[in-house]
Amino acid sequence: MLLDQLSTLAHAPRMDVFRLLMRRYPDALPAGEISVVLGFKASTTSVYLAALSGAGLIRQDRAGTSLRYSVDMQGARTMVAQVFDECCNGRPDLCPPGLVDPFKESTPISDAKQNVLFICTGNSARSIFAEAIMRHEAGARFNVCSAGTKPQSELNPFAVEMLDQKGLDIAALRAKNIAEFQGEDAPVMDFVFTVCDQAANEECPAWHGQPISAHWGLPDPVKATGTDAEKRLAFQQTFGAMRNRIIAFSALPLETLTRASLQHKVDEIGRNKETT
Structure with missing residues (x-):
């Protein structure tokens, strides 16, 4: 699954769709709005959404008669955690600055202003x-x-x-x-x-x-x-x-x-x- 997810996101336009949905999280967007924002044809957007859904990176929900799409946050977090564990052996000193395991990070927020x-x-x-x-x-x-x-x-x-x-x-x-x-x-x-x-x-x-x-x-x-x-x-x-x-x-x-x-x-x- 990890290789499928990384391969899916390696395609720049599909990555654009994923990044848009991530920026809009927790909103769920209709395919038409995604097409307008990114300048894609409706048919092209549908293909990209199907690929991202198949990779477990986004989810599809029905709102009335329309379908809406949002990031599958659990799937995205699992992907990052797997990269962290499999590629960096769980060692933050081996990874780029700022990459953390979302499941293991537990530092409380500072009580400063x-x-x-x-x-x-x-x-x-x-x-x-x-x-x-x-x-x-x-x-x-x-x-x-x-x-x-x-x-x-x-x-x-x-x-x-x-x-x-x-x-x-x-x-x-x-x-x-x-x-x-x-x-x-x-x-x-x-x-x-x-x-x-x-x-x-x-x-x-x-x-x-x-x-x-x-x-x-x-x-x-x-x-x-x-x-x-x-x-x-x-x-x-x-x-x-x-x-x-x-x-x-x-x-x-x-x-x-x-x-x-x-x-x-x-x-x-x-x-x-x-x-x-």
């Missing part, structure tokens, strides 16, 4: 909500920032209005480019969360320090149409969903959790419909 970065495309609403909410709810435990892959020049006025009405500090908020947090002098992030699908779809350079990352995708309230009251309702819903997720995250006992168990819990927060 953690750095958190929220990413979306425009950095004008969803990630700004996340930055302001977490700073308000758990600023004593986390240093919080947000950024955009293609940031707007100004924050969305409905988002600013919503935060102000909720009594959250807006003085320090501004739209920022992700590049500010990727230079040599940038702070090392402990957590990186994408909060919009488009940002999660994009390739980003590896983060220094190997932060725990997760996708907490939420609908974009900026795209809401209708009256101002209807638009404000969309922002209210996004604000509430983001606050629920951040409260759930902030309640995690970081100092007692291993990295592996913490990763599982932040993925569950993104998957749990009760937090949206």
Whole structure:
């Protein structure tokens, strides 16, 4: 099975599909969206998905009348663990830096103040909500920032209005480019969360320090149409969903959790419909 999996991922376009699904985990994507994001023909995408499914690297689930695809995390972890054990004899000193056995790693997260970065495309609403909410709810435990892959020049006025009405500090908020947090002098992030699908779809350079990352995708309230009251309702819903997720995250006992168990819990927060 290991050779089949490695052979499947050695094909660059199939690897592109796998990496996209990994970035979007725990989301499950329809084949059509995968085709659009990666620029593949529908028939080609189907062939790649079948190969990845056959290798035990992704799973297929039915949602209504459509099929959706997501990473088979157990299969992916088993593959990495087998590479570690069979190729490196379980010795980290023989492997590239950062390669660890996901089943054996058990170091608890430090209880020091953690750095958190929220990413979306425009950095004008969803990630700004996340930055302001977490700073308000758990600023004593986390240093919080947000950024955009293609940031707007100004924050969305409905988002600013919503935060102000909720009594959250807006003085320090501004739209920022992700590049500010990727230079040599940038702070090392402990957590990186994408909060919009488009940002999660994009390739980003590896983060220094190997932060725990997760996708907490939420609908974009900026795209809401209708009256101002209807638009404000969309922002209210996004604000509430983001606050629920951040409260759930902030309640995690970081100092007692291993990295592996913490990763599982932040993925569950993104998957749990009760937090949206």
